[in-house]
Amino acid sequence: MLSLSPFYVKICLISIILGMQEENMKLLFTNATVVTMNPAAPVLYNADVSINLGKIESISEGAFPKKTGEKPDRIINCTNKVLMPGLYNCHTHAGMTLFRGFANDLALEDWLFNHLIPAEGKLTPDLVRTGTILAMAEMLASGTISFSDMYCDMDIVARAADEVGMLANVSNGVIGFDADFDYFASKEYEQTLRAAEEYKGSGRIKVDAAIHGVYTSPPGVWAQAADFAQKNNMRMHVHLSETATEQKNCIKNYAKTPTQAFAEQGVFDIPATAAHGVWVTDEDIAILAEKGVTIAHNPLSNLKLASGLAPVAKMQKSGVNVALGTDGMASNNSHDLFEEMKMASLLQKYIMEDPTILPASEAVKMATVNGARSQGRENESGKIAEGYDADILLLDFNTPRQTMCYDPVLNLAYSAGGRDVEMTLVRGEILYEKGEFTTIDIEKTLHDARTAKKIFSEI
Numbered sequence: 505m506l507s508l509s510p511f512y513v514k515i516c517l518i519s520i521i522l523g524m525q526e527e528n529m530k531l532l533f534t535n536a537t538v539v540t541m542n543p544a545a546p547v548l549y550n551a552d553v554s555i556n557l558g559k560i561e562s563i564s565e566g567a568f569p570k571k572t573g574e575k576p577d578r579i580i581n582c583t584n585k586v587l588m589p590g591l592y593n594c595h596t597h598a599g600m601t602l603f604r605g606f607a608n609d610l611a612l613e614d615w616l617f618n619h620l621i622p623a624e625g626k627l628t629p630d631l632v633r634t635g636t637i638l639a640m641a642e643m644l645a646s647g648t649i650s651f652s653d654m655y656c657d658m659d660i661v662a663r664a665a666d667e668v669g670m671l672a673n674v675s676n677g678v679i680g681f682d683a684d685f686d687y688f689a690s691k692e693y694e695q696t697l698r699a700a701e702e703y704k705g706s707g708r709i710k711v712d713a714a715i716h717g718v719y720t721s722p723p724g725v726w727a728q729a730a731d732f733a734q735k736n737n738m739r740m741h742v743h744l745s746e747t748a749t750e751q752k753n754c755i756k757n758y759a760k761t762p763t764q765a766f767a768e769q770g771v772f773d774i775p776a777t778a779a780h781g782v783w784v785t786d787e788d789i790a791i792l793a794e795k796g797v798t799i800a801h802n803p804l805s806n807l808k809l810a811s812g813l814a815p816v817a818k819m820q821k822s823g824v825n826v827a828l829g830t831d832g833m834a835s836n837n838s839h840d841l842f843e844e845m846k847m848a849s850l851l852q853k854y855i856m857e858d859p860t861i862l863p864a865s866e867a868v869k870m871a872t873v874n875g876a877r878s879q880g881r882e883n884e885s886g887k888i889a890e891g892y893d894a895d896i897l898l899l900d901f902n903t904p905r906q907t908m909c910y911d912p913v914l915n916l917a918y919s920a921g922g923r924d925v926e927m928t929l930v931r932g933e934i935l936y937e938k939g940e941f942t943t944i945d946i947e948k949t950l951h952d953a954r955t956a957k958k959i960f961s962e963i
Contacts, residue, residue, distance in 0.1 A: 528932060529577040531555040533898065536582030536913050538563065541589055541873050544884040546865070553587055555894040563890055569666045580927075584902035586869075586912050589886055590649030590928065591841040592875020595779035595800035595829025597655040599627070599635035601642070603958050604833035606794075612809045612835075614644040620834055624656070631959070632657040634952040636664045639839060641944050644936040645668065646840045646922020647896045649929075652777060652800070652829070652879060653742050654714045662709050665906055668943045669935050671708050671895065673879045674699060675741045677716035680725055683746070685795040687728035691806035700736060708931070710739070710879065714814055715771065717743040718754045718762045723769050724783035729898060730770040736749050740771055744799075747811050751783040763788035772797050777878045780828060781819070782812040789815070798878040803833035803847040804838070816853045817861045827878040828871050840922040841871050864917035898927040914936060 519568040530552070536617040540563070554576065556559040579589055605621035632655070643651060650671035653661050665672035676692040687693050697711060703709040711735035715726055733740050745751050745762050754762045763784055766772060771796035779924045784792070794797065801814050816826050828844045831835050849867040853859050876886025885895045899920060906924060909915045928936040935943055 512529075528557045529559075529873040529948070530574060530918055531736075531894075532576035532579045533582050533705055534579055534708055536585060536587045536898075537901070539586060539588040539868070539912055539916065541869060542887055542889055551587075553888065553896075555896075555929070555932050558894055560888060560890055560892050560894050560896075563888065568732055580898070582898065584900075584907075585926065586899045586901050587888060588897050588899065588916065589872040589876075590897055591647045591871045592827060592879060592886070592929065593643060593648045593651040593723050593830055593841055594798065594827040594875050594878045595802055595831060596639070596651050596839070597832035598620065598639035598651060598653050598661060599632040599657070600657045600832030600834050601639040601839075601962065602627075602631060602635040602953065604837055605958060606834055608808075609808075613749060615809065615835070627656065629657050629660045629768055631956050633660050633664050634956055635767075636661050637668065637944060637949050638953050639833070640665065640668050640670055641941060641946055641949060644668075644928045644941065644944075645925065645939075646842070647897045647899075647925040647928060648839065648841055648882070649897075650710070650875070650885070652741060654716070654743075654779075655832075657774065658695050658711070659702065662699050662703055662711070666703070666706070666709050669708075669933055671879070671881070671914060671930060673710045673712050673739065673741070673887070675712040677714040677720075677743070677936055678725060678743070679716045679720045681720065682723070683722050683749050684789055685725055685891055686730070688726045688895055695736075696732075706943070712739045712741045712926065714741040715766075717746075717750065718758075719750055719766055722853065722892050723758070723870045726766060726771050730774065733886075734770070734774050738774070739921060740774050740776035742766065742771065742776065742778050743837055744781050745783040745804075746780040747790070751893075761785060763791050765909060767791050771902070774878060777827070779831070780811070780814065782806055782814045783816070784790070786818075789824060792819070796825070798825040798827055798874070800827050800829040800878065801844075801848055802829045802831040802836070803844055803851055803926035805835045806838075806939065806942055807847070807851075809835055811917055813851055813855060816848065817856050820862070820866070826870055827874040837902045840923075842916070842921045845871050845917050864911075864914045867917040894929055896929050896934040899924045900926045 533553045538551045557672050606797040620906045653676045658674045662674045666809045678692040709927045713729050777798045779800045825899040830839050845867040849862045852862040873886045876882045
């Protein structure tokens, strides 16, 4: 008798599941509490949501049958469960997941230049792939359906995200310290160009241009990158005013803040996401609002590195789109965006001494609607609405943590966590359900990550 290994059997099962999903199964989520993120009807109770061909086909309150009398391939009973849009991680370094717990409790400049960058010198494309897949597994299991990545080997990151089925905006943050550094002769430019060609028209994988920061390249490079992005209809991703040292040195070197310096070189003349924005001035905020820049707020990373706290409430009041990010795992240790939601809200209440500032609904909006806007996906995702992509989460509220629920939006912002996510769908495909991944060989990924740990433990 032919004996098959457990690994081979699992691969066969995954292939079968993927084959089924490629046929775009029609799904019906029934009896759900639906947090739509649609101001006209923010929460629906005892509602049914039909998914077909990767899209949200219909939303209705009442019993089946629905609008089309077609029988779904699968009916999912959502009693005591909540459907919501998937979450957007608008600033992370996915491959850096291999450095979770590496060189902790240090100031940013010390941590970055004396510890992290030397360790990153040992990275290979295979290691970046391992770290990225490990990150995606964690993100899917905690409700993130899309991420904006700024790291190295962006073509590897793009390919991994494409294989897994997540949405991703990928970029390589250009770093070049020499005054005569040429962006168009850099590996970052070459990788961006190659990835843009490979994923042209993809929609799911978007290729962005990126500048690491004002302190890691000269102004001429920023102008080159901005010009390239504009001519190729790309978005821009930058680090901005993360630390007081960065802000102070930029003013010393250029007589301008990082926001003003970038704006002068055309960096914000294209759709842009700026991570952090901790030390921005009122004048900076006015520029960001005028230029339509998204701030990717990373509260936990900023707290861990003691970098300060972004004036999010002031930004929002001025009309700046504020989304959420986790940053890399070496400066956060968790990809759980529910943690970022809660922290973002509570910190603004504390510093503004006003409990009404940044309410629960705004915190959830930052992780969904605002995140989709940051990535240029606001017309297709970020809400549960008919015709939108089926990028959705199912959370179990039949638990001790969530049973007492007077307002599901409040629970999502203040008591939910990634551990409550039961199912994650991207464009109608179930990528994660009850601890199982349909497109990730999690045992292999964990094995590869443990092998990588041995390399970095020797540093």
